[in-house]
Amino acid sequence: MIYLDHAATTPVPPEAAQAMLEALTKDFGNPSAQYAPGRQAKAIVDRGRAIIAGALGAKPEQIFFTSCGTEGDNWALRAALHQNRRVGKHIVTTAVEHSAVLQCVRQLEREGCSATYVKPDGEGRITARAVLSAVREDTALVSVMLVNNETGAVFPVEEIAAGLRDHPALLHTDAVQGFLKIPFTAKGLGADYITLSAHKVGGPKGIGALYAGGRAKNVLPLLFGGGQEGGLRPGTEATAQIAGFARAAELRLERREEIAARLAACRDYARERLGAIPDLRFVGPGDAPHILSVSLPGYPSQNIVSELDGKGIYISAGSACHRGKASHVLTAMGLDKRTAAGTVRVSFGPETSFEDVDALFEALLAHRNTRFPML
Numbered sequence: 009m010i011y012l013d014h015a016a017t018t019p020v021p022p023e024a025a026q027a028m029l030e031a032l033t034k035d036f037g038n039p040s041a042q043y044a045p046g047r048q049a050k051a052i053v054d055r056g057r058a059i060i061a062g063a064l065g066a067k068p069e070q071i072f073f074t075s076c077g078t079e080g081d082n083w084a085l086r087a088a089l090h091q092n093r094r095v096g097k098h099i100v101t102t103a104v105e106h107s108a109v110l111q112c113v114r115q116l117e118r119e120g121c122s123a124t125y126v127k128p129d130g131e132g133r134i135t136a137r138a139v140l141s142a143v144r145e146d147t148a149l150v151s152v153m154l155v156n157n158e159t160g161a162v163f164p165v166e167e168i169a170a171g172l173r174d175h176p177a178l179l180h181t182d183a184v185q186g187f188l189k190i191p192f193t194a195k196g197l198g199a200d201y202i203t204l205s206a207h208k209v210g211g212p213k214g215i216g217a218l219y220a221g222g223r224a225k226n227v228l229p230l231l232f233g234g235g236q237e238g239g240l241r242p243g244t245e246a247t248a249q250i251a252g253f254a255r256a257a258e259l260r261l262e263r264r265e266e267i268a269a270r271l272a273a274c275r276d277y278a279r280e281r282l283g284a285i286p287d288l289r290f291v292g293p294g295d296a297p298h299i300l301s302v303s304l305p306g307y308p309s310q311n312i313v314s315e316l317d318g319k320g321i322y323i324s325a326g327s328a329c330h331r332g333k334a335s336h337v338l339t340a341m342g343l344d345k346r347t348a349a350g351t352v353r354v355s356f357g358p359e360t361s362f363e364d365v366d367a368l369f370e371a372l373l374a375h376r377n378t379r380f381p382m383l
C-alpha cells in the first residue's frame with residue numbers, strides 16, 4: 009500500500025505500540041494510587057509530560073494531556089475568553105482554521121461572542137498585518153493555526169504574537185500540523201495556548217496536549233472532577249495513549265532533521281513530477297514539508313481518490329475532516345469551482361519514498377488521460 013495521507017493520520021511505529029502495550033499490561037495501575045503499580049503508571053505520565061514539554065522547549069507544568077486536538081482547541085478558546093472576560097468578547101481567527109476551531113468559534117458566537125474571520129489570499133496565505141488589523145479594543149482572543157492542514161501554508165504566528173505584545177488579547181495556535189514538522193518552540197512562537205495531537209506524529213489516536221504558558225493564567229478547567237492534570241482536565245490519565253504519544257514524539261525528535269529533510273525532498277520531488285501532468289495546478293504555497301495540494305480542474309476529487317484507492321494509493325480529497333462537502337479552505341481562497349472540486353491533498357511521512365511519488369504520478373496521469381472532465 010502507498011499511504012500518502014499523513015496529514016489525516018499516521019501509522020504507529022512498533023516502538024510506540026510496544027510502549028502502549030506495556031502501559032496496558034505491565035504498568036496498568038491507576039496513576040493516583042499510592043502503591044508501586046500506581047507509582048509506575050504515574051511515572052509514565054510524568055515522563056510523557058516531560059517529553060512533550062521538551063519537544064516544545066516548555067516546562068512540564070505547562071502541558072496538559074487532552075483526548076485529542078479538537079479538545080485542546082475547544083478548551084484553549086474557552087479558557088482564553090474566560091481569562092479575558094473583562095477585556096471583551098471579540099475573537100479574531102481565520103476563515104481557514106480546522107473545524108475544531110471554526111465550529112467552536114461559531115458556538116461561541118451563539119453564546120454572545122463576536123468574531124472576525126480573516127481571509128487568506130488566493131495562495132492560502134495570511135499575513136500578520138491582516139490579523140492584527142482585525143484586532144479591536146475588545147478583542148479577547150486571537151486564534152491562528154500554525155500550519156494549514158489542507159494547503160500546508162505556514163502562518164506567521166510569531167509575528168502576530170509580537171504584534172499583540174501591548175494588547176491584552178491572548179493568542180492561541182492550533183499547531184497540530186506543525187508539531188515536529190516545522191521547527192518551533194513555545195517561547196519562540198510566543199503563543200499563550202498551543203494545541204497538539206498525537207496521531208499526526210506517529211502517536212495513537214485519542215490523545216493530544218494543550219500548552220498553556222505565556223500570559224495564560226488561572227486556566228479555566230475543561231471538566232470538573234478529580235485532581236488529574238492539575239485539576240484542570242480531570243479523569244484517570246490515559247496512560248497507554250500518553251506512553252504511545254511520548255515514545256512516538258521521542259522517535260521523531262531523535263530523527264527530527266533527517267525526517268524534515270526527507271519530507272521536504274518528497275514534496276519537492278512530487279512538485280517536479282506532478283508538475284509534468286497536463287493541466288495540473290498546485291493549490292496553496294505548500295510551505296510545510298509534508299503537505300502538497302494539487303488540482304486536476306474538472307476532474308472530481310472524489311473520483312480521483314476512489315480510483316487511486318482501487319490501486320492501493322491513499323490520498324485525501326481536500327481534507328479528510330470535511331468529507332463530501334466543499335472545503336471551506338479552498339472556498340475562502342477564492343478558488344474557482346472546477347479547481348476546488350478537483351483538489352486532492354497528498355501528505356508525506358517519514359516512510360514515504362520517491363517510488364511512492366512515482367506511483368502517484370502514474371496513477372494521476374492515467375486518471376487525467378483516461379477519464380473525461382465532468383465539471
Ligand code: PLP
Pocket residue numbers: 015016075076077078079081106108153155156157182184185205206207214215216329
Ligand atoms: N487541527 C488540525 C489542524 C488538524 O489537522 C486536526 C486533525 O485533522 C485537528 C485539529 C484535530 O485533531 P484530532 O483529530 O486529534 O481531534
